[in-house]
Amino acid sequence: MFLTVIGALNEGFLQTLKLFFVTLLGALPLGLVICWGSMTRFYPLRWLCRFVVWVIRGTPLMLQLYIIFFIPGIVMDQSPWPAGESGRFLACAVAFILNYACYFSEIYRGGIQGVPRGQQEAGQVLGMTKVQIFVHVTLLQMIKRIVPPMSNEIITLVKDTSLSRIISLQEVIWAGQAFLKTSHGYSGLLWPLFFTGVYYLVFNGLVTLLLGRLEKKLDYFS
Amino acid sequence: MKKMISLALALTLGLSLTACGSKNAENTESASDLAYVQDKGTLVVGITEFEPMDYQDADGNWVGFDADMASLFAESLGVEVQFQLIDWDSKVMELDGKTIDVVWNGMTLTEDVKEAMECSNPYFNNAQVVIVKADQAEKYQTTDSLKELNFSVENGSAGMEQADAYSLSYTPVLDQATALLEVSSGTADAAIIDYLMAVASTGEGTSYENLTYTVSLADEQYGVGFRKGSDLAAKLNEFFAEKYADGTMKQVADKYGIAEKLVEQ
Numbered sequence A: 001m002f003l004t005v006i007g008a009l010n011e012g013f014l015q016t017l018k019l020f021f022v023t024l025l026g027a028l029p030l031g032l033v034i035c036w037g038s039m040t041r042f043y044p045l046r047w048l049c050r051f052v053v054w055v056i057r058g059t060p061l062m063l064q065l066y067i068i069f070f071i072p073g074i075v076m077d078q079s080p081w082p083a084g085e086s087g088r089f090l091a092c093a094v095a096f097i098l099n100y101a102c103y104f105s106e107i108y109r110g111g112i113q114g115v116p117r118g119q120q121e122a123g124q125v126l127g128m129t130k131v132q133i134f135v136h137v138t139l140l141q142m143i144k145r146i147v148p149p150m151s152n153e154i155i156t157l158v159k160d161t162s163l164s165r166i167i168s169l170q171e172v173i174w175a176g177q178a179f180l181k182t183s184h185g186y187s188g189l190l191w192p193l194f195f196t197g198v199y200y201l202v203f204n205g206l207v208t209l210l211l212g213r214l215e216k217k218l219d220y221f222s
Numbered sequence B: 001m002k003k004m005i006s007l008a009l010a011l012t013l014g015l016s017l018t019a020c021g022s023k024n025a026e027n028t029e030s031a032s033d034l035a036y037v038q039d040k041g042t043l044v045v046g047i048t049e050f051e052p053m054d055y056q057d058a059d060g061n062w063v064g065f066d067a068d069m070a071s072l073f074a075e076s077l078g079v080e081v082q083f084q085l086i087d088w089d090s091k092v093m094e095l096d097g098k099t100i101d102v103v104w105n106g107m108t109l110t111e112d113v114k115e116a117m118e119c120s121n122p123y124f125n126n127a128q129v130v131i132v133k134a135d136q137a138e139k140y141q142t143t144d145s146l147k148e149l150n151f152s153v154e155n156g157s158a159g160m161e162q163a164d165a166y167s168l169s170y171t172p173v174l175d176q177a178t179a180l181l182e183v184s185s186g187t188a189d190a191a192i193i194d195y196l197m198a199v200a201s202t203g204e205g206t207s208y209e210n211l212t213y214t215v216s217l218a219d220e221q222y223g224v225g226f227r228k229g230s231d232l233a234a235k236l237n238e239f240f241a242e243k244y245a246d247g248t249m250k251q252v253a254d255k256y257g258i259a260e261k262l263v264e265q
Helices: A002-039 A043-058 A061-075 A085-113 A117-125 A130-167 A172-178 A191-217 B002-029 B033-040 B065-077 B088-096 B111-116 B134-139 B158-165 B176-185 B195-201 B232-245 B248-255
Strands: B042-047 B080-085 B102-108 B124-133 B150-154 B169-173 B190-194 B211-226
Touching (some): A002 A043, A002 A085, A002 A130, A002 A191, A043 A085, A061 A085, A061 A130, A061 B088, A085 A130, A130 A172, A130 A191, A172 A191, B033 B042, B033 B232, B042 B065, B042 B088, B088 B211, B102 B124, B111 B211, B124 B134, B124 B158, B124 B195, B134 B211, B150 B158, B150 B176, B158 B169, B158 B190, B158 B211, B169 B176, B176 B195, B176 B211, B190 B195, B211 B232, B232 B248
Parallel strands (some): B042 B080, B150 B190
Antiparallel strands (some): B102 B211, B124 B190, B124 B211
């Protein structure tokens, strides 16, 4: 019995991990784009970006999942999401990437604006281009500054993936909950649901270690 | 700057208007759901794990009375059947969002359900039963004795309707499994769930050996739900009538030991 349950939970946790990595892969660069948009001097774009960040950060991710997954099919003749688990994963990935990119963009903005303006002016005096200043002067200092707040968000992301069960992505909480009814031939088991906590705890332990190491590595100027 | 703002506002308004417009258009032309399903070649069946109606066998195939009948129905339409696990609370949204085509999962035909979906004729008899701790079961064998208990019921379920009908005090929870969990852990005194589920998940050999079922509150019937206005419901009624007459339906029900509760078509 134990092995069957663990097998089912592993399968669920694989979905959790997949969503986690896909979200990071999409949200890290998209966050930079939104961050740039929200600081640009081209005001319509700036307002649009800040408006999007306001809406996304101002509404629950759970609601965003519902809206992204169900509204297109209700409004149109056919749902744009493919039938089956893959469509649900895609919808989750879109919602999570958009949501986390908005949070990341604000962290990036804080990191960039935290670098004293004098350094950019110094770069200009030395005849560096805007791109050179960003890459050689601002970027490294920004990365160093944003690691602690980013760690926070990344750990939250690991746990937030559980929200995807409301549009029936079969991640680890779903797999655990299924045993409350019937799953893989076992009915009314309680412990698998609670046991999923171990998965999150272990994985977040690994993430914490990794990010701690990264922080130390970036400790080149304090 | 003000111009920009008013432009943005106008755009938002325009967009929301078009959104409403297209929705109305869709409602009037949703006449042939059958054509839509046959056109895409799949019937996506929304289910939850619910033995003996829909559950996975050792090889991971979906079996059960409902699953088998759904497969036969899809076959008769000439399309592939595809089973999709859903969150039961979102079943109407799943239908309207066209992420599934039918809810076929031992669904009790309540007023709410009939309001929100195009339902088939009833095909199966079920009851709502009261779950209590086994050692207290003797005290709660009549409906009068239930008044003093705090109930836990699935939100929006037929069990909740019964709790309302008998004006029992209750807390709505996520699903029937959670309701059982509440009784088992003592956070609620009793729960009201489906008879089929009560048989499958309480008593010896389950995690709820300490629970049992007592009073039967209401007899009720199971039906299949399609999108509101769908012509598939009538198609399914024909299918049921045909399969009941030739004995297929009884044969499938016998396989799962539930033939005595079939409804004549």
